[in-house]
Amino acid sequence: MNDMTPDRDDRIANLKGMGCARKRVEDVRFTQGKGNYVDDIKLAGMLHGDFVRSPYAHARVKSINTDAALALPGVIAVLTAKDLEPLNLHWMPTLAGDKQMVLADGKVLFQGQEVAFVVAEDRYIAADAVELVEVEYEDLPVLTDPFAALQSDVVLREDLAGQDSGAHGPRRHHNHIFLWEEGDKDATEQVLDSAEVVAEEMIYYHRTHPCPLETCGAVASMDKVNGKLTLWGTFQAPHVVRTVASLLSGIEEHNIRVVSPDIGGGFGNKVGVYPGYICSIVASIVTGRPVKWVEDRMENLMATAFARDYWMQGKIAATKDGKITGLWCHVTADHGAFDACADPTKFPAGFFHICTGSYDIPVAYVGVDGVYTNKAPGGVAYRCSFRVTEAAYFIERMIEVLAIELGMDAAELRAKNFIRADQFPYTSALGWEYDSGDYHTAWTKALDAVDYAGLRREQADRVAAFKRGETRKLMGIGLTHFTEIVGAGPVKNCDILGMGMFDSCEIRIHPTGSAIARLGTISQGQGHATTFAQILATEIGIPADSITIEEGDTDTAPYGLGTYGSRSTPVAGAATAMAGRKIRAKAQMIAAYLLEVHDNDVEFDIDRFVVKGVPERFKTMKEIAYAAYNQAIPGIEPGLEAVSYYDPPNMTYPFGAYICVMELDVDTGEHEIRQFYALDDCGTRINPMVIEGQVHGGLTEALAIAMGQEIAYDEMGNCKTGTLMDFFLPTAWETPNYTTDHTETPSPHHPIGAKGVGESPNVGGVPAFSNAVHDAFRAFGLRHAHMPHDHWRIWKIANQLGLHG
Amino acid sequence: MDLQDEILIPTPIETVYAALNDPEILQDSIPGCEELIKHSDTELEAKVTLKIGPVKARFNGNVTLNPEDPPRRFSLTGEGSGGAAGFAKGGATVELEQQPDGQTLLRYQARAEIGGKLAQLGSRLIQGTAKKLAAKFFSNFSEAVQVRENS
Numbered sequence: 005m006n007d008m009t010p011d012r013d014d015r016i017a018n019l020k021g022m023g024c025a026r027k028r029v030e031d032v033r034f035t036q037g038k039g040n041y042v043d044d045i046k047l048a049g050m051l052h053g054d055f056v057r058s059p060y061a062h063a064r065v066k067s068i069n070t071d072a073a074l075a076l077p078g079v080i081a082v083l084t085a086k087d088l089e090p091l092n093l094h095w096m097p098t099l100a101g102d103k104q105m106v107l108a109d110g111k112v113l114f115q116g117q118e119v120a121f122v123v124a125e126d127r128y129i130a131a132d133a134v135e136l137v138e139v140e141y142e143d144l145p146v147l148t149d150p151f152a153a154l155q156s157d158v159v160l161r162e163d164l165a166g167q168d169s170g171a172h173g174p175r176r177h178h179n180h181i182f183l184w185e186e187g188d189k190d191a192t193e194q195v196l197d198s199a200e201v202v203a204e205e206m207i208y209y210h211r212t213h214p215c216p217l218e219t220c221g222a223v224a225s226m227d228k229v230n231g232k233l234t235l236w237g238t239f240q241a242p243h244v245v246r247t248v249a250s251l252l253s254g255i256e257e258h259n260i261r262v263v264s265p266d267i268g269g270g271f272g273n274k275v276g277v278y279p280g281y282i283c284s285i286v287a288s289i290v291t292g293r294p295v296k297w298v299e300d301r302m303e304n305l306m307a308t309a310f311a312r313d314y315w316m317q318g319k320i321a322a323t324k325d326g327k328i329t330g331l332w333c334h335v336t337a338d339h340g341a342f343d344a345c346a347d348p349t350k351f352p353a354g355f356f357h358i359c360t361g362s363y364d365i366p367v368a369y370v371g372v373d374g375v376y377t378n379k380a381p382g383g384v385a386y387r388c389s390f391r392v393t394e395a396a397y398f399i400e401r402m403i404e405v406l407a408i409e410l411g412m413d414a415a416e417l418r419a420k421n422f423i424r425a426d427q428f429p430y431t432s433a434l435g436w437e438y439d440s441g442d443y444h445t446a447w448t449k450a451l452d453a454v455d456y457a458g459l460r461r462e463q464a465d466r467v468a469a470f471k472r473g474e475t476r477k478l479m480g481i482g483l484t485h486f487t488e489i490v491g492a493g494p495v496k497n498c499d500i501l502g503m504g505m506f507d508s509c510e511i512r513i514h515p516t517g518s519a520i521a522r523l524g525t526i527s528q529g530q531g532h533a534t535t536f537a538q539i540l541a542t543e544i545g546i547p548a549d550s551i552t553i554e555e556g557d558t559d560t561a562p563y564g565l566g567t568y569g570s571r572s573t574p575v576a577g578a579a580t581a582m583a584g585r586k587i588r589a590k591a592q593m594i595a596a597y598l599l600e601v602h603d604n605d606v607e608f609d610i611d612r613f614v615v616k617g618v619p620e621r622f623k624t625m626k627e628i629a630y631a632a633y634n635q636a637i638p639g640i641e642p643g644l645e646a647v648s649y650y651d652p653p654n655m656t657y658p659f660g661a662y663i664c665v666m667e668l669d670v671d672t673g674e675h676e677i678r679q680f681y682a683l684d685d686c687g688t689r690i691n692p693m694v695i696e697g698q699v700h701g702g703l704t705e706a707l708a709i710a711m712g713q714e715i716a717y718d719e720m721g722n723c724k725t726g727t728l729m730d731f732f733l734p735t736a737w738e739t740p741n742y743t744t745d746h747t748e749t750p751s752p753h754h755p756i757g758a759k760g761v762g763e764s765p766n767v768g769g770v771p772a773f774s775n776a777v778h779d780a781f782r783a784f785g786l787r788h789a790h791m792p793h794d795h796w797r798i799w800k801i802a803n804q805l806g807l808h809g
Numbered sequence: 810m811d812l813q814d815e816i817l818i819p820t821p822i823e824t825v826y827a828a829l830n831d832p833e834i835l836q837d838s839i840p841g842c843e844e845l846i847k848h849s850d851t852e853l854e855a856k857v858t859l860k861i862g863p864v865k866a867r868f869n870g871n872v873t874l875n876p877e878d879p880p881r882r883f884s885l886t887g888e889g890s891g892g893a894a895g896f897a898k899g900g901a902t903v904e905l906e907q908q909p910d911g912q913t914l915l916r917y918q919a920r921a922e923i924g925g926k927l928a929q930l931g932s933r934l935i936q937g938t939a940k941k942l943a944a945k946f947f948s949n950f951s952e953a954v955q956v957r958e959n960s
Contacts, residue, residue: 056893059925060896115925135892138892302930306929720924720928721924722923730933
């Protein structure tokens with residue numbers, strides 16, 4: 005068969021299937037400015053909305069006077085809570101089982117909260133009218149610290165007064181939301197009490213924001229003639245938005261069409277439902293005209309969903325020689341004014357209990373207290389699965405602190421405690437079943453790649469030189485081995501607002517052998533149109549270039565839960581493969597009929613079915629597609645289509661080993677990233693180029709978070725980081741070079757073995773950067789310093805350690 | 810935000826004190842002041858248009874004076890709202906000291922809290938702008954007092 009080999013290679017190459025570094029088909033339009041985003045939508049007679057927002061973090065709204073605004077020519081309407089109340093839309097449910105004001109109802113609870121919605125003929129008039137709305141406030145005491153909030157007499161949520169339990173169980177204080185616990189508390193405390201060594205630390209993962217380049221927005225158009233509402237918007241989960249819109253508005257779901265057009269980055273920020281969407285819909289229903297609302301950068305940063313704000317108190321127990329025996333963690337979680345976290349319903353702290361990380365820890369306990377404060381609501385998974393980056397940061401910092409306590413090398417401590425390859429599937433002390441992994445192999449590869457021993461020698465020389473006064477620069481080696489949990493998720497325990505977190509794919513093969521596939525997900529830059537076509541190309545033998553991938557229009561796409569938490573490939577990617585296999589099964593029957601053999605006598609071969617043992621007798625997929633539509637085949641319906649709804653049996657567990665080498669200037673606090681090595685194991689690799697792009701993007705966001713990005717408030721509750729002057733977004737100038745690498749441990753339960761990768765670099769990157777900063781100062785006695793490690797804070801560490809003489 | 814400074818005004822202490830209580834002089838001296846109404850000896854209402862960095866807003870404010878030890882010392886508290894631009898509240902202590910050469914030394918200490926868009930956008934600029942506005946006020950004031958004295 006040797007003479008067949010070149011032909012086979014050509015046929016495989018022609019498909020551009022899995023494993024091919026196929027160029028992104030989306031980029032043709034994105035790089036030419038031809039994308040179609042929400043703000044590009046312009047409809048005849050369209051009105052524009054803009055919000056009056058609260059300058060106060062906590063105040064009673066005594067009066068709202070809209071007369072002057074309404075008198076401005078071009079202003080059509082000004083909506084307040086009073087106008088929404090008769091429709092019961094002045095409050096809306098959150099994804100976390102709480103409720104949130106759509107427009108201020110009697111008081112405001114965070115700076116930037118929506119107070120009134122102005123609708124005008126154009127965007128400029130709307131902005132002018134916002135200035136003319138007179139709101140009288142009476143300021144109230146502000147609580148921005150969750151620990152103080154739990155002690156304070158000040159009641160933030162008066163609407164919940166007297167309710168001693170919420171969506172996630174008992175509330176022990178009027179500013180308390182829930183206590184969520186997992187693991188064996190008593191057993192963990194016993195281990196801690198009798199342990200040879202215990203390291204304890206408070207690890208704060210600061211408040212930050214996904215800050216997608218495109219802010220949130222929507223265009224609502226109510227067609228009163230046919231009773232149909234169309235809603236375009238920056239939605240990471242368009243189908244869920246349709247269902248929520250139907251439940252809230254009473255409009256039957258078939259009369260609502262939700263469309264997510266091109267989206268300029270989501271990163272979790274566009275999962276939730278925002279007051280702007282509700283107000284646009286109501287304004288369109290009231291005026292009978294389309295209404296557009298697009299927020300500006302300040303509004304996006306100060307009012308839409310933030311991420312993190314977790315105070316993680318940790319205790320880790322070990323033997324003297326470094327075998328971890330237990331892990332304890334208590335989190336004080338600042339959720340802001342409303343509990344609007346976007347987590348699966350049963351997990352108010354997301355999957356934070358993946359916090360045993362890559363380590364075989366026999367016993368563990370986690371408790372998370374959710375707290376209300378006068379800050380913006382949110383708590384979304386910013387380029388991570390639900391609370392997974394918090395968990396990874398926590399355990400990877402605790403490992404470093406334990407290494408200091410033990411006087412041990414942190415790389416060795418990790419290797420000593422990794423779950424071994426032969427332990428998978430591995431059930432963690434906090435209840436997760438890790439599907440697969442080979443941590444030691446990845447770790448060894450990473451350490452060898454950077455010459456870890458050599459780096460440590462260089463670092464020791466540097467410390468000595470610093471102490472001799474020959475240099476003012478220190479060198480840090482930041483280590484991380486992370487394990488993610490993505491692909492939510494199994495319907496048995498994962499839902500959002502009661503909707504199981506399956507996903508879907510529908511495929512239609514056209515008579516000439518090209519195809520369209522529609523999915524329940526929506527790309528925000530991930531490159532779905534490129535990679536899902538590659539999955540299908542391999543599964544059904546039709547070239548990826550002949551397959552259109554379409555997402556985001558609820559009138560045409562099958563129902564799905566959307567794109568976030570690295571779930572698209574693990575869930576919708578699986579649905580795509582399964583739907584492809586249904587196509588292939590029918591194609592096999594058609595091929596057998598055409599070749600006049602039994603079904604079992606043909607087999608799939610790249611792009612065709614061949615008669616077993618007779619490779620010169622075959623029918624290509626193109627021929628089969630044509631026959632499916634144009635030939636009467638006994639017992640087989642015409643057409644070649646398939647649908648799959650995929651309910652994953654388990655999550656997937658991508659992992660990776662990252663090493664960051666950083667130089668720090670002790671006198672200026674400046675950092676320079678000398679080397680960053682990222683090894684990712686995301687199981688089967690669909691498109692190595694797309695993976696590399698994902699890793700570069702995720703690492704750059706991780707760099708931002710670790711080294712400067714934050715949402716900070718002053719004691720009056722002013723959001724001090726509402727613009728890109730103050731909120732750090734790295735440019736090419738700050739972004740270092742990255743070296744990417746991989747191992748490949750396929751998921752045993754996923755149809756193609758893929759695990760998801762988009763979020764790994766953020767989950768692993770943040771501890772890698774942060775650990776490098778800490779490691780540089782380890783020789784001088786630093787145990788832990790809170791992120792973000794901006795220049796000032798690094799300078800302060802050096803100052804507090806007495807390094808400024 | 811805290812501000813403090815001192816300035817020499819080439820007129821006697823009584824004139825300076827009287828001018829500090831004269832709505833006309835104050836209106837002329839406060840940068841951007843469009844209207845200043847004196848409701849009583851201790852209560853003033855002002856409308857002031859200010860531009861701080863990218864934020865321009867018309868503030869409606871109320872000021873309460875507390876003549877602790879006239880003409881040597883008084884304090885004031887006030888608050889103002891600039892609508893969508895934000896709000897400010899604060900207070901100041903002003904001390905006057907007659908100098909041997911007939912001039913008056915004015916010393917002030919002010920403390921202000923700023924909220925809303927002003928605090929967000931203007932935080933890098935607000936201290937500098939406030940200092941500049943205060944300096945402008947006192948140079949205007951000093952000039953107005955001398956004009957009054959000479960007329």
